[in-house]
Amino acid sequence: MQLIRVFIGICLLVISGCVLTGQGTLGDSNDSFATEHGIWITRWDYQTPADVRQAIADAASIGITDVYWQVRGQADAYYPSTKEPWGIELLKYNPNPPSFDPFEIAIDECKYHNLRIHAWVNVMPLWRGKEPPTDRTHIYHTNPEWRLRDENGEVQKLHDGYIVVNPVLDQVHDHIVGVIRDIVKRYDIDGVHLDYVRYLADEVKPEQLMPGDPVSRALYAKQTGKSSDPLTIDRTQYKRWIASRISTLVARIEDESINNKRGVRLSAAVWRRPDLASGRYLQDAADWVNQGAMDAIMPMIYTDKNEQYRSDLASWQAVVEQKRVVPGIGVYKHNQPSQTIYQTAIGDPRRFGVFAYASLFESPNPDQKKDEASVQLRASQRRALADLIQRIQSP
Secondary structure, X not given: OHHHHHHHHHXXXXXXXXXXXXXXXXXXXXXXXXXXXXXXXXXXXXXXXXXXXXXXXXHHHOOOOEEEEEEEOOOOEOOOOOXXXXXXHHOOOOOOOXXXXXXXXXXXXXXXXXXXXXXXXXXXXXXXXXXXXXOOOOHHHHOHHHEOEOOOXXXXXXXXXXXXXXXXXXXXXXXXXXXXXXXXXXXXXXXXXXXXXXXXXXXXXXXXXXXXXXXXXXXHHXXXXXXXXXXXXXXXXXXHHHHHHHHHHHHHHHHHHXXXXXXXXXXXXXXXXXXXXXXXXXXXXXXXXHOOOOOEEEEEEOOOOHHHHHHHHHHHHOXXXXXXXXXXXXXXXXXXXXXXXXXXXXXXXXXXXXXXXXXXXXXXXXXXXXXXXHHHHHHHHHHHHHHHHHHXXXX
16 A cells, blocks of 8 residues: 555646646636546446446545446446337346446436536447347347448458447448437436447458448448549558548537537547558547647557557557547556556556446456455555545645
8 A cells, every 4th residue: 555655646646736748737726527437337337226326325435526427338228218129138147128327327426415416328340149139129129220331241240349430331320329319318418428439440350341331341442532443442542541531420410419418428438549540440439639629538558568558548549639638548457456456656646547337346247256366456546536536625
């Protein structure tokens, strides 16, 4: 604990100096997000109303200010929705639809504990696993034309990872925009947090042209005036066009889903470096922020290598105004709380998010390790974070 307190002292020195890198400056006292200590709470972390209340109370107990609460995982809903079916994680132990609204309870609990809550939405994932969804109302079944297909007509096959929607189609955009607009309209939230708003390059074979179906290629030709022949198509230009279509979706979410409700912030979890985000995952996140389509980004710098964390964070701070970069810290990667605390000191310790709840608290998450060493590590992690946050937030 003595070492942890030294790191906390470093954090406080950084704050008092306020000499920080990046293009912009920190927000002033009128910035409602001048302090943002966030936590991601996943769809695996709750089964019952009591679980929801416990999760929010746990977050509040260590001084968390912002909760990123997962409401959509794979084109499904963790709240009552007329647009998508209930998420399967809430149906594993009871085949009947829940008789409660987890999201509404989470919102009420956040208000009680004076926390901000963000609707965390997985954007591109369609389904995960080798068996298709059993609910015939799922868009996997109702809109099979939205799936990824290559130039030979081969559809992206079910596997252990995610299959995804075709990110260039207007109809797909319409659906996603509609889902988020419905959430923003119905729920009193502080933000919308986008995840997987990128091209899932790791789920596609490098040699495949994805999407390579005739409809997608015709749209490319129409919008760019370039050849869409799969034998001669410039794949580099085609990828940049896909990136532009993902950016179009982000802009539509801001304009059509959120802009009519003031005070709702749009953020996104983005890849750990801007060059990797844009080059491999077609996620032009720096442009989203710099051009006003998004309020903040949360780079997923999940690593146990402190120098990588430092380098990755600096790469984002070099291209995006500092107060709009809220780094994500992968607590699950750390075997000692001192490393978590040290990484908060590398950036601005007034702004960070920790991934994720089950790395700090006991959770219904079936993948959580329950051995005594893991339980003790979680306890020490949350004590260290609570100590840090209390010192930072104290006048």
